[in-house]
Amino acid sequence: MTNSEKNRLKDKAFQVFGVFCTFIGLVVLAIFLIDIVIEGVARIDWDFLTSLPSRRAARAGILTAWAGTLWILVLSAIIAFPLGIAAGIYLEEYAKKTKLSNFLEINIANLAGVPSIIYGLLGLELFVRIMNLGGILLAGALTLSLLILPIVIVTTREAIKAVPRTIRDGSFALGASKWQTVWHQVLPASFGGILTGVILALSRAVGEAAPLIVIGALAYVPFVPRSPMDEFTVLPIQIFNWTSRPQAAFLTNAAAAIIILLLITFLLNGIAVYLRHRQQKKIKW
Amino acid sequence: MTKKYSKLEAINLDAYYGDFHALKGINIAMEEKAVTAFIGPSGCGKSTFLRTFNRMNDYIDGFRIEGQILLDGRDIYEKDIRVDELRKEVGMVFQKPNPFPKSIYENVVYGLKIQGIKDKKILQEACETSLQQAAIWDEVKDKLDKSALALSGGQQQRLCIARALAIQPSVILMDEPASALDPISSAKIEELIYDLKKDYTIVIVTHNMQQAGRVSDHTAFFYMGELVEYAKTKTMFTSPKDTRTQNYITGRFG
Numbered sequence A: 001m002t003n004s005e006k007n008r009l010k011d012k013a014f015q016v017f018g019v020f021c022t023f024i025g026l027v028v029l030a031i032f033l034i035d036i037v038i039e040g041v042a043r044i045d046w047d048f049l050t051s052l053p054s055r056r057a058a059r060a061g062i063l064t065a066w067a068g069t070l071w072i073l074v075l076s077a078i079i080a081f082p083l084g085i086a087a088g089i090y091l092e093e094y095a096k097k098t099k100l101s102n103f104l105e106i107n108i109a110n111l112a113g114v115p116s117i118i119y120g121l122l123g124l125e126l127f128v129r130i131m132n133l134g135g136i137l138l139a140g141a142l143t144l145s146l147l148i149l150p151i152v153i154v155t156t157r158e159a160i161k162a163v164p165r166t167i168r169d170g171s172f173a174l175g176a177s178k179w180q181t182v183w184h185q186v187l188p189a190s191f192g193g194i195l196t197g198v199i200l201a202l203s204r205a206v207g208e209a210a211p212l213i214v215i216g217a218l219a220y221v222p223f224v225p226r227s228p229m230d231e232f233t234v235l236p237i238q239i240f241n242w243t244s245r246p247q248a249a250f251l252t253n254a255a256a257a258i259i260i261l262l263l264i265t266f267l268l269n270g271i272a273v274y275l276r277h278r279q280q281k282k283i284k285w
Numbered sequence B: 001m002t003k004k005y006s007k008l009e010a011i012n013l014d015a016y017y018g019d020f021h022a023l024k025g026i027n028i029a030m031e032e033k034a035v036t037a038f039i040g041p042s043g044c045g046k047s048t049f050l051r052t053f054n055r056m057n058d059y060i061d062g063f064r065i066e067g068q069i070l071l072d073g074r075d076i077y078e079k080d081i082r083v084d085e086l087r088k089e090v091g092m093v094f095q096k097p098n099p100f101p102k103s104i105y106e107n108v109v110y111g112l113k114i115q116g117i118k119d120k121k122i123l124q125e126a127c128e129t130s131l132q133q134a135a136i137w138d139e140v141k142d143k144l145d146k147s148a149l150a151l152s153g154g155q156q157q158r159l160c161i162a163r164a165l166a167i168q169p170s171v172i173l174m175d176e177p178a179s180a181l182d183p184i185s186s187a188k189i190e191e192l193i194y195d196l197k198k199d200y201t202i203v204i205v206t207h208n209m210q211q212a213g214r215v216s217d218h219t220a221f222f223y224m225g226e227l228v229e230y231a232k233t234k235t236m237f238t239s240p241k242d243t244r245t246q247n248y249i250t251g252r253f254g
């Protein structure tokens, strides 16, 4: 066998292997999804979505859970969005390349990989105890904001970096200040990318149970939260709670709630994909 | 009215990128309402020098100059000079057309808007005048609200010139403005430069000797960060004094 024949064979072998690996991932996911759907889809109806939790599986609903999830989503977005974007702009456009900014950069990247339960402990100490908020929505949203902040910062920077140097030069050459250039050129051109990043970060936050359990979110909340100062639960906690019950009927409830949670996640991801696509179509450098 | 012979001046100018000595002891005075061409081999410092006149090098870490740059006799690197005011006076056009990803109209009025001018009528008038001056009005007048990115490269470059004209500078710096364009678009830019010098002082960097010969009144030849020769374009192209100039010019003509 010649060398080039050998190489071609290796190429082929790797291709087969790659397809196989991709397949495993997809098959496992598909089995999981099918299993959940079979188990839970029949349970989903209007009552299930609009009922309060109950000790009897057949009467229990997820109203408080999805309302809590929605609250958390919106509050976290409101908190993390401006903070993350401001930090991203500062690091990318203003910070001088010093040892300190290097240090900050590396640590922000590292923070994105810290396990979520650690953020829960931080939130517990900082918001629940020191700020004395208790296990309320606001504390939960602040905690999850910390969790997604690094992701928002990193994606903001990536999006800002993608705006070509020549656009900034063009703006400066017309007499614009740094701030005017950021505000009128860099931000509009990178906004789609930033928004995509924020939404993907939020879709991660939506699935978190651990940090919220740590700060004291309740498993049983018999009312819909009306303000950020109310106690709350979220879908993942409700699911966790139901799966730990022995009765089969609660497992069905859990499967149904998982479907709703997945729908929310897919919806968020869908929006992100759409925004990215639109941005790419609108702006070709 | 007599023309100033020293609209723009450099006096004992040295420029450094960190330790690298990019411009060495340059002295030059450029005539008002005329075209001065900078020529020289790649890396000799033409762009660096051009960018000192609107202080675009200020953003580069480690860049510094010694000596003076005078605009109408005033040192533009003095402490009380505001860079945004300077750039209203000294416009710039880049090598690659760089329209903003906005409408044609928004591109042209951007410089005015950031000065705080909001009056629609003023903006619209400035838009039309500038586009006409840049010889692109007829091509775009029906699609001012369309994206500037949809224009051809040559049109984009003329739009960028219009954008620079809109804030009514007296000097326009052009760094190889036609090098990224096809021959026809390039010829249009040359024609435009010829028209504009009635009202503006133009400094142009070019690698194209024929272009320098056609559009410029004076030519400055740079070599390794030094200004080797500066003369009337005709004189320089027919009887260069320095052998380096001669080699460069003839080498280019083939």
Ligand SMILES: Nc1ncnc2c1ncn2[C@@H]1O[C@H](COP(=O)(O)OP(=O)(O)OP(=O)(O)O)[C@@H](O)[C@H]1O
Residues within 6 Å of the ligand: B017, B020, B022, B040, B041, B042, B043, B044, B045, B046, B047, B048, B049, B060
């Ligand atoms: N940002 C920078 N940092 C460090 N050195 C630089 C920087 N920009 C340019 N230089 C150096 O300064 C010298 C002059 O560069 P400049 O871009 O002014 O040359 P030029 O004559 O315009 O060349 P070209 O014809 O290729 O555009 C070059 O040796 C270049 O490597």
Ligand SMILES: [Mg+2]
Residues within 6 Å of the ligand: B046, B047, B048, B175, B205
């Ligand atoms: Mg150059």
